[in-house]
Amino acid sequence: MKKIIIDVDAGVDDAIAIMMALANPDVEVLGITCCYGNTSVENVLRNVLRVLKVCNRLDIPVYRGCSKSLVARTINANDFFGTDGFGDVPDPHAPGLDLVQKKKAELAIIDLVNENAGEVILVATAPLTNLAVAVQLEPSLPKKLKALYIMGGNIESRGNVTICGEFNFVCDPEAAYNVLDRYTCPTYIATWEFTCRNSLPWSFCDTWFCLHTEKSDFVEKISRHSRKKAKEQGNLFDPCDAYAMAAAIDDAFITESEEVAVTVELEGMYTRGMMVLDYMEKLKKVHTVFIMKKVDLEKFKEMLINAVK
Template identity: 50%
Template sequence: MGEKLMIIDTDCGIDDAQAIMLALAAPSVRVLGVTCCFGNTDVENVCQNVLRVLTVCQRTQIPVFRGSAGPLVGAVKPFQDHFGTDGLGDILEHRDLDIWKDQVQEEHAVNALIRLVNEHSGQVSLVALGPLTNLALAVRLDPTFPQKLKNLYIMGGNMEGKGNVTPSAEFNFIMDPESAYIVLEEYQCPTSIATWEFTCRNKLTWEFFDELVGQDSAPARFMKRVTSRCWAFSRDAGVGMKEAFFGPGFVPYDAYAMAACVDGSVVTGQQEYAVRVELLGELGRGFMALDPTNKLKKSHRVSVMTSCDLSRFKSMLMRSLQQP
C-alpha cells in the first residue's frame, strides 16, 4: 500500500489529540500539516495543544498553522469545558509562553490548506475534526480547492436529529453552521462523515480505556494525565446527553473519523445520502438533514458511517499510544 498524504484540521481537544496520535502511529500515513481552528477552546490554545501532542510523539517536524478564531457569522460562542477550558483537561503548565508561538507557522491555515493541496493535487486526504470554518474559507478563496482533494473525512453532524449541544445539533456543526452548510454543499469530493450518534453507538468500555492509557509509553502517560481531572472522563460525571441516549462508555469521538481515513476497513457499514445543514430555527439550527429520497435534487452524496469493526478500531487505538 502506498503512502497516504494527510492534512488534519482540528480544534484540538482530548479526542482530537487521540485522533492525531492515531494518524502519527500509522506507518503508511504522512501528515503534511496540521491546521488549527477555534472550537473546544480558543485557537491559541488549540495551536499549543497540537504542538504538545507532536512533541510527545516526537514529530515536531510537522508544521502547525493557526487558522480561524471564530465562525463565519456572529460572535464566538462561549467555549464549553467538556475537555477542560484549555481543551486538554486544564492540567498542563507553561501556557502562553513565546516558545509555543514561535513554533507556529506564520502562514495562515487557510492559505496553507490551499497551497499544500495544490502541491499534491488529487493525493491529499483532509480529516476535519472541529468546526469547518477553515474549510469554508478555503473554498471561498479557491472554488477549485475541493476538487483537488483525494477525499474528505468529517467528524460532526448527526443522522437521527440527536444533538449534544442543542436538542438536534452536534457540537462541531453548531459552532459554525454556515461553514458546515458551505462545506456540505460545495465540497464535491468523496466525503465520509462520522456523526455524533455513530461514534456514541460504537462506544468503548471504561475497562478498555484503563488498558489504553495504562500502557508504558510517553503518549499513554500523556493521555492518562490530560484525562485525569476532566469530568468527561469521570465514571461519576452523571447522566449527560451521551449517557441518556446510548448508555455509559468511553467515546473517542474524533478518532473514528481518523481511523476510517487511515484504514477504510474499520468502517463495516455506511449509507449514501444527499445532506443539508439547517441554518434556521430555534431547535433545528446546525442539524444535518439526510435526504434519502432526493427531494433536494442534489447530485452529490456523502457516505454516512453506520457500523464499525470495534476490534480493529481498538487495536488502532492501542498502537497509537505505543509510540514512540
C-alpha cells in the same frame, strides 16, 4: 503512503486522532491546521504542539486558522474539556507558539492540496470554518482532494450541545452548510449518534493506560477531566474524532455505510446546525456523502493502542 491534512480544535479526542495518524507508518501528515472550537484557537495551537512534542514530531507544520465562526455566536466546550481543551493540566515545558507557521491555515490547505493534487485526504475534526474559508478562496479546491473525512453532524436530530445539533456543526452552521454543499470530493461523515453507538467500555481505557508509555500517560492526564464528565453523564468512552481518523487511515475500517445527499439547517429555532438527510431526493443534489454506520471496533482498539505505544 496516504497524505493527510488534519484540521482540529484540539480537544482530547482531536489529540487522540492526531496520535493515531502519527503512529501509522503508511500515513504522511502534511500539516495540522487549527480552528477555534473546543477552546480558543491559541489554546488549540498550544495543544497541538504538546501532542507533537510527546510524539517527537515537531517537524510537522502547524497553522493558525479561524478564531471565530463565519456568522454564529462563538461557543466552546470549556465544561467538558476544561478551559484549555486539555483538562486544564499545566505543562511548564510546552513548546512555544513561535513554532507556529506564519502562513494562515486556509492558505496552507490550498497550497498543500495544490502541491499534491489528487493525493490529499483532509480529515476535519473541528468546526468547518477553515474549510469553508479555503473553498471560498479557491473554489476548485474540492476537485483536487482525494477525500474528505468529517466528524460532525447528526442523523437522528440528537444533539449534544443543542436539542438537535452536534457541537462542530452548531459552532458554525454556515460553514458546515457550505462545506457539505461545495466539497464534492468523496466525503465520509462520522456523526454524533454513530460515535455514541460505537463507543468503547471504560475497561478499555484501563487496559490502554496500563501501558504506561510517555504517550499513554499523556493521554491519561489530559483526559481525566473529560472522562469524569462523561462518566457523570452515564456515557461510555467515545473518542469522537478518532473514528473519522481511523476511517481515513484504513479503508477497511468502515464495514457499513449509507450514501445520501445532505445539507444543514440554518434557520430553525430548535434545529439550527442540524444535519438533514435527503432520503426523498428533494434537494436534487448530485453529490452524496457516505454516512458511517458500522465499523470494525477490534481494528479501532488496535489503532488506539498503537497510537500510544
